[in-house]
Amino acid sequence: MSLVLLGVVVAVVVLVFVLWAVNYRKVGPNQVLVISGRTSTVTEPDGRKRKVGYRLQVGGGTFVLPFVETVDVMPLEVFSISVRCPEVLTAQGVIISAEAFGQVKVASDEALLHRAVENFLSRGSSGITSVAQEVLEGRMRAALGTMSVEEIYTERDRFAERVRNAAADDFSRLGLELLAFSLKDISDSQGYLQALGARRIAEVKRDAALAQAEADRDAAIHAAAYRKEGDIARLRAEAELAEATRDFEVQRATFQAAINAKRAEADVAYDLHRARLAEELKRQEFAVRLAEKELAAKVEELEIARREKELEATVKRPAEAMAYQAKLEAEAEAYRKELDAKGKAAGVRLLGAAEAEAANARGKAEAEAMRAKAGAWKEYTDAALAEMVIKELPDLARAVAEPLAKVEKIVMVGDAEGTSKLTGQVAKVVGQLPGVVEELTGLKLTELLRRKEEGRE
Structure with a gap:
């Protein structure tokens, strides 16, 4: 039921809109709609009012009642x-x-x-x-x-x-x-207008001829007067020009003298001013140099202070910290060792007695061995000592040449005889061994070898 009612309402609304659109009449601004069918009141220019059976709409649009009003258009x-x-x-x-x-x-x-x-x-x-x-x-x-x-x-x-x-x-x-x-x-x-025109034309021509003659006469008179006035004016102008030229030359000479004087003063003032500026410039340059040196000195002082602070921050303070740390570690280590020593003291005392007895026995044995060895050394002759030293010579020569055996590469700079010189140096060092032995032991190996050879003969 509600849908039917809604449909009816919509249909009525659509119908009303269509009816309104169909009966809404519009005209441009240059037209007037005359709607007849209903009564309206019109006011006359004299103030009277009267009723008419129509109404007007100038431009735009208006709604026209269907079946009641009719519309006509009138142009404006x-x-x-x-x-x-x-x-x-x-x-x-x-x-x-x-x-x-x-x-x-x-x-x-x-x-x-x-x-x-x-x-x-x-x-x-x-x-x-x-x-x-x-x-x-x-x-x-x-x-x-x-x-x-x-x-x-x-x-x-x-x-x-x-x-x-x-x-x-x-x-x-x-x-x-x-x-x-x-x-x-x-x-x-x-032909009235033509005759009127001809008469007027004749009058105009006559007036023009008279006016031309008068104009020529006046022109001649005026021309002569103007020529006279022109000559007078020209001569007067030339005189005034000559006078003005004279005054101008005088004034120009005066002005030139004044200009020269002012120019000389300006040149002198310019030279003085330039000298003052040069002096001021030098003074400013010296001041700038002095300021630069003072600034450089200040910068150097600041740099020294910065370096001192940097050294203090990077060397002194870390060193003090490390020293303090080392001191604490040393004290801790000493305390630890002290405790260890106290702990080990008892064991050391116990071991001391046994080791003392063992050392006593060992010392007695070593003393006996030393006494026997001393007796054996007394029995040694110089020949035996020489033989003993000679047996050790190869080991000494090997010890001298051993550093060369550990060298991987030798670069020789100079002549080609460097290798022979190197081996010669080694041989020279080995040849000095008998003298070294003689200085250390007092044994002359050359005499012992010579005696040994004589004994064999």
Whole structure:
């Protein structure tokens, strides 16, 4: 049930919207909608109010009740009208033809707009232009009949103003507005305008000839006067020029002398100023050098202080810390050793007695061995000692040459006899061994060997 009701409501809403859209009429700003069918009140320019059976909508749009109101459109744009008046009598009785043009539109004032709707709604734009043309033509003929040909020809603006003023009331009653009106051309079939022009042309030519003669005369007179004035002015100007030249030269000489004096003063002042600047520059240079040296000394002092702090931080403090650490470690080690010593003292005392007895026995044995060895040495002769030393000579020579055996590579710089010199040096060292033995033991190996050889013989 609710869905059906909802559908009905939607259908009614759609129907109302479609009906509103179909009956909503719109026009541009240059058109007016005339909706007939309902009563409205209109206020006339004189203040009276009256009821009419229609309403107006200028531009835009409005909703039109279906089956009750009808809609018509009336244009509000400007219409151009050309008005021709053939064979019109002027105030002098001269027959002329005139042609003018104007611009007309429906009035924008609400009261006048109602009048225009009531007068031209069914006739449209053609009816507006036709009626406006007829009104302008009548007013134009009336104005032409009150003016002469000369006035019409020379005072076209006044003629157009007369026509506009005369037609204003008519257009107001019609609901129209005359925007512009001007006379375009006039002509006649009897040659009046041409004759008028010929006479005027003759008068103009005569006046021109007289004016030319007068102008030539005046020009000659003025030319002579101007030449005289020109010569006088030229001579006066030349005199003034010569005087001005003289004054100028005098002034220039004076100025030049003053300039030279000022220039000399300026040169002297420049030299003095340059000397002062040079002196000031040297003083500044010395000051800069002194400041640089003072700054360098300060930098050196700061660098020395920095290095002292750096040495103190990197050497002295770590060394003191290490010394303190070593001291603590040494004290700890001494204390530990003291404890170990106290612990071992008892064992040492026990071992001491046994070792003393063993040492006593060992000493007695060693003493006996030494006494026997001393007796054996006493029995040794010099020959035995020499033989003993000779047996040790090969070991001594091997000890001398042993460092060369451990050398991996020898680079010889100089002549090619370096190798023989090296071996010669080794042999020389070995040859010095008998002298060394003699100095150490007092044995002369050469004499012992010689005696041994003599004994064999």
